[in-house]
Amino acid sequence: xxxxxxxxxxxxxxxxxxxxxxxxxxxxxxxxxxxxxxxxxxxxxxxxxxxxxxxxxxxxxxxxxxxxxxxxxxxxxxxxxxxxxxxxxxxxxxxxxxxxxxxxxxxxxxxxxxxxxxxxxxxxxxxxxxxxxxxxxxx
Amino acid sequence: xxxxxxxxxxxxxxxxxxxxxxxxxxxxxxxxxxxxxxxxxxxxxxxxxxxxxxxxxxxxxxxxxxxxxxxxxxxxxxxxxxxxxxxxxxxxxxxxxxxxxxxxxxxxxxxxxxxxxxxxxxxxxxxxxxxxxxxxxxxxxxxxxxxxx
Numbered sequence: 075x076x077x078x079x080x081x082x083x084x085x086x087x088x089x090x091x092x093x094x095x096x097x098x099x100x101x102x103x104x105x106x107x108x109x110x111x112x113x114x115x116x117x118x119x120x121x122x123x124x125x126x127x128x129x130x131x132x133x134x135x136x137x138x139x140x141x142x143x144x145x146x147x148x149x150x151x152x153x154x155x156x157x158x159x160x161x162x163x164x165x166x167x168x169x170x171x172x173x174x175x176x177x178x179x180x181x182x183x184x185x186x187x188x189x190x191x192x193x194x195x196x197x198x199x200x201x202x203x204x205x206x207x208x209x210x211x212x213x
Numbered sequence: 214x215x216x217x218x219x220x221x222x223x224x225x226x227x228x229x230x231x232x233x234x235x236x237x238x239x240x241x242x243x244x245x246x247x248x249x250x251x252x253x254x255x256x257x258x259x260x261x262x263x264x265x266x267x268x269x270x271x272x273x274x275x276x277x278x279x280x281x282x283x284x285x286x287x288x289x290x291x292x293x294x295x296x297x298x299x300x301x302x303x304x305x306x307x308x309x310x311x312x313x314x315x316x317x318x319x320x321x322x323x324x325x326x327x328x329x330x331x332x333x334x335x336x337x338x339x340x341x342x343x344x345x346x347x348x349x350x351x352x353x354x355x356x357x358x359x360x361x362x
Contacts, residue, residue, distance in 0.1 A: 086277020089237035096230020124231025129329035132239035142246030163315025168342030170308030172349025186279035191296035202310020
């Protein structure tokens, strides 16, 4: 139980710190990055680049490991099919990201710096997720 | 440090933040054997998705996010940024929620964890949400829609 929660707690905390430091919790910064045809702000490219670089090294290590350090086995996505659902959903997500300048991680992280705004965004996001679940009849 | 031609950019803070995000995702992968995809983990925490991830762990990750932001905010003493108004936030939130469930991920799961693994699905997803993100901001600017005060 402690093992199952401590690793995600530390990971979430470091993740939230990175989001805050990198400017992902600042909607103006995010929308500045998405304003490719206007006053473009490349900061988020450095965030993405740094994160992908470190994570690419982690994947190299993962290939040499029989099992994770604090769990019985790896539980990783293994799909490779490109579906209309994947593309359509991602297209929608980009639209929502562009409108308010917030994606899911920063939506939760920003609860620490602007609780009301972040709570509205996070609640609406969970509402959208619930809607998908209800429409698909899994609820 | 300034980036020539981009006086408002913060490349070092961006890189530092990115490295922290990468380390967090690496800890999830090598420690817990899982993808640090925020939309999926949040859905699991709130009972909105089936997953083999222990629910307590999903909650711990979600609680960690504001905790980490709080630590950085108190260390740097930076002023809180501006956010969109409540209606805009609600509309954007619903769209992000629907989109990330249908698309099986967001900036973290596809953009960081999937891209670094060269997952075809994540490459397609990331390219797609980047393009619609660019297009959305461009369209809103063309229409004169200001969302941030």
